Amino acid sequence: MTETVDPSEIAKFEAMAAEWWDPNGKFKPLHMMNPVRLDYITRQIAGEYDRDLSAAKPFEGLRIVDIGCGGGLLCEPMARLGAEVVGVDAAERNIPVARLHAEQSELEIDYRHTTAEALAAENELFDVVINMEVVEHVASPLAYLKACQALLKPSGLHLCSTINRNPKSFAMAIVGAEWVMRWLPKGTHEWSKFITPDELFDLLRQAGLEPVDRKGYVFNPVSWTWKISDRDLSVNYVTAAIKPEAAAWA
């Protein structure tokens, strides 16, 4: 473990790990959000690496790491699309859960109990770093993003999502999701750790990444589904950034 993972945060997720793959269990909100997350991730990767998503294994030959992989909700789709996938999680208990499920799904995924920083220290390199809903949980976002940057090959793709910081996100992510809907255990999020899109773009640049895109994830309470929005980044949002070819940090 390194200094950027807040130990109290890990304990909270360990308590939740066993239920990862129950679509109606505690991770229902992630399962509901997963289609739009995957739409964004797959389209960005396909665009960046010129892949045809209607082909059989479109991500063949790509090495992808998912930081904070949890039960493997994103690793499994990436492996199914043909990528060589490494899933890392700082919560040890998630790893056997994810491995067991990958085996049941007949997928080969390299799950490791480690952190982005430790992986970077091992000189592992990837074409894509998937970094979803993690940055708001780490002790030092900049140190963490620098580690993610170090994991990328030159011109590699960094996909990062988090939660905006404003009164609406407080109402939706904390009052709504944790207190009212009980989608997430109370205390899952600390609102003061949320990051605005502009702040995240600044942090990405400081970490040596060039932001290229940002979109919102918007929940529609009538159809009970999530949609990708170009304009509404007021609560959940996602960004894409590229590591410059001649990055001094590489």
Next chain:
Amino acid sequence: MDNPARGRIFAGMEHDCDILIVGGGLNGPALALAAATAGLKSIVIDALPEAARTQEDFDGRGYALALSSVRMLDNLGLWERLEPNAQPMREIKVTDGRVGDAQVFLGLHFDSAEIEEGPMGQMVEDRYLRRALLEAMEANPHVDQRAGETVIAQHTGPGGISVTLASGETLRARLLVGADGRQSGTAARAGIRRTGWGYGQTALVCAIAHDAPHHGVAHQFFMPPGPLAILPLPGNRSSIVWSETDAQARAINALPDEDYLEVLRPRFGDFLGEISLAGKRFVYPLNLTLANSFIAERLALVGDAAHGMHPIAGQGLNAGLRDVAALADVLSHAQRRGEDIASPLVLARYQQWRRFDTASLAAATDLFNRLFSNDNALLRLGRDLGMAAINAVPGLRRGFIREAAGITGDLPELMRD
């Protein structure tokens, strides 16, 4: 860090295909072809031997394909083959009548000239549709078939679902689809129960040859014993769906052809001149059956296996094809995202899309039938006024035409223009 899963070859059973489809009627093959467009491989299991499904002669059965269904068949590359033998339906006339009364068109009149999308539907004979589907399946490298085979068991495991055939063969796939009709064994084996009720009515179905041309006009006569639909086939022929009370239908069906026609004539009227039989006669007891769930673990139901409805407006096959298009849509998106196509969340999207639609359509056709199969004077007056009102308002009428053409609501990709 070491990972024991790395480099390991899984000893799990291989999948024989992505989707096992039970039922080789119309919806099953359509699903296999639709799934193939997304790169998904299917095996279609049908109880009938292949020879029984490829008869050359016209047997009297036909379908009123809504415009949405026609578009779907076009997107699957089948319409080109079907079109030379199809009859466009340019108008639908709905009339409230009594047996023996002169048929006076005071009722509803829907004319496809009022909407820019073209004819609101096409009449296609059963034999052409079956043959087109079979030929397309044979030519498609993503579709395999098992003819003359029945499923005797199905078993769900963590990574897939398997079925055992009567011949002893076991097939394994990610998803099992029941397209095996109202008495779906696939649904029963998964423990899916059904809700249903009979109408006390039976449909007599046959093809009629007539002297005068029909000009592409479909007729729906609402009469106290039940509705009579006259649907235009190519040439001077029409397909009829003639509903009577169960007892009456049994009696009529027992009659020789000439007497059968004698009973039909006062109902049919003489607006198409002299009539004669142009194929075999069929009887179908009318009942509504709705599966309590359209999905189970690694399983989805389409068509009559999900919802057998009153064929009053020819909506049975059209609703089935809509299931197929919606399921193919959901599966193809899941496949492109790398999701497990049979995960509970993926299947829930299909169920959410289709179950409400079908339940409301089944309820509407049921209500429509109950309202019109009645000789109560007040009800007759009320529905005549209602039909006149719909007729008088072009916007409302166009709405009904689009609804009949199946081009309203949340359309699956395959049914879009």
